[in-house]
Amino acid sequence: MRKERDKINRRNFLKTAGAAGVASVLTGAVHAETDDPNKTTPDVVKGAEKEQEPKYPQVPRRKLGKTDVKVPCLSLGAMFDIAENQIILRNCLKWGVNYWDTAHSYAGGNSEIGIGKFLKKHPEVRKSLFIVSKASDARNPQTVEKRLQTSLERMNLRYIDLYYGVHGLKKPSQLTDDLKAWVKSAKERKLIRFFGFSTHRNMADNLAAASKLDWIDVIMTTYNFRVMQDEKMQAAVEACNKAGIALIAMKVMADGQKVKSGDDKKLAGHFLSKGFTQGQAKIKAVLSDKRFSSACVQMRTIARLTENAAAVLDKTKLSRADFNFLSEYASLTCSGYCAGCASICERAAKMPYLADVMRCLMYYNSYPEPEMAREYFALIPSAVRKRFAKADYSLAEARCPQGLPIAKLVSEAVNKLA
Numbered sequence: 001m002r003k004e005r006d007k008i009n010r011r012n013f014l015k016t017a018g019a020a021g022v023a024s025v026l027t028g029a030v031h032a033e034t035d036d037p038n039k040t041t042p043d044v045v046k047g048a049e050k051e052q053e054p055k056y057p058q059v060p061r062r063k064l065g066k067t068d069v070k071v072p073c074l075s076l077g078a079m080f081d082i083a084e085n086q087i088i089l090r091n092c093l094k095w096g097v098n099y100w101d102t103a104h105s106y107a108g109g110n111s112e113i114g115i116g117k118f119l120k121k122h123p124e125v126r127k128s129l130f131i132v133s134k135a136s137d138a139r140n141p142q143t144v145e146k147r148l149q150t151s152l153e154r155m156n157l158r159y160i161d162l163y164y165g166v167h168g169l170k171k172p173s174q175l176t177d178d179l180k181a182w183v184k185s186a187k188e189r190k191l192i193r194f195f196g197f198s199t200h201r202n203m204a205d206n207l208a209a210a211s212k213l214d215w216i217d218v219i220m221t222t223y224n225f226r227v228m229q230d231e232k233m234q235a236a237v238e239a240c241n242k243a244g245i246a247l248i249a250m251k252v253m254a255d256g257q258k259v260k261s262g263d264d265k266k267l268a269g270h271f272l273s274k275g276f277t278q279g280q281a282k283i284k285a286v287l288s289d290k291r292f293s294s295a296c297v298q299m300r301t302i303a304r305l306t307e308n309a310a311a312v313l314d315k316t317k318l319s320r321a322d323f324n325f326l327s328e329y330a331s332l333t334c335s336g337y338c339a340g341c342a343s344i345c346e347r348a349a350k351m352p353y354l355a356d357v358m359r360c361l362m363y364y365n366s367y368p369e370p371e372m373a374r375e376y377f378a379l380i381p382s383a384v385r386k387r388f389a390k391a392d393y394s395l396a397e398a399r400c401p402q403g404l405p406i407a408k409l410v411s412e413a414v415n416k417l418a
Helices: 002-006 010-017 022-033 047-052 086-095 106-121 123-128 141-154 177-188 203-210 231-243 262-272 278-287 302-313 320-332 342-349 354-366 370-378 394-399 406-417
Strands: 061-063 070-072 074-077 099-101 130-134 160-167 192-199 218-222 246-250 292-298
Touching (some): 061 292, 070 074, 074 302, 106 123, 106 141, 160 177, 160 218, 177 192, 203 218, 278 302, 278 320, 342 354, 354 370, 354 406
Parallel strands (some): 130 160, 160 192, 192 218, 246 292
């Protein structure tokens, strides 16, 4: 009976979430997991409509590293046009998903503009939000400052809670003394509360180096059931945890190049028999690692938000057999997923940006986000893009730990994205 009470079956959850009695259905889960069981995020609407709205359970919260802040363990990845999707922000607040992650470049600026549009209409909710943005494609402190000022203006903000001054750290040498000085200045001017970086490639090296720095508050890194199999990554995560650096997981779904096989059907069947979707199981796997403060997931629709909220509100833990199944699945399907260990393949092929190519192709094939994929692909220097078709990738393929067919994937990317 206890297991049945802990379980929030997705089908039942979706059916119940539309009813006014949703809070009473999940009260046990909420009271056991949240800091204050009587506390909910403010409703956006006022007056009579507010009284009619159901009280939604709030997603669990975790401490943000060495800071005194607690954030929801599920956060909104706002990589899409928020200006045209205001309803997702309103519904995030209902579930207590008040951590909104955006960037200067997302949706051509319409992600930040959309948040600004929402806050202009509902300024009273600002104090309950934890807003995060990134200095997309900034190569020096001067550009970081410019990106920050633009983001503040777009979002109608006086400060940003967490600012990633490097959006996609490639190597530790980018964490310069000049950038450290800028961080100190930005905090003194009360433009940002916390500082960090995001990283998609060479993650273990970047995390390990950052763990020795005293001015990095938060790191957003690729982390999922595939990446967690890597011992070097585990050591780097632990180093950051001991240093008090908060960790945010992204690319939680571990989407690759959509390599279809019987193994995919086995994965779906394994977790559906337990009442979870694949996505819910992947989120639960990441959040089983208490060293991570939150899993940042792109949620364009209310249905996806509700499904993910169900996953984190559900108290049923994945079993050792479930983790073994995910580990085996990761091994069997690794040739369709780039793990971001860029230094290996790029050094072997003497060709930079290979990991970026894989990420762009992933956005195109698996999200799917063709325009975003083309936008990021276009950021690769044209001189490098011209060399892609002529390079020899045989040594890179031989050394790739995942066994990726690099030549084939680069050719596909050039044909689809150039």
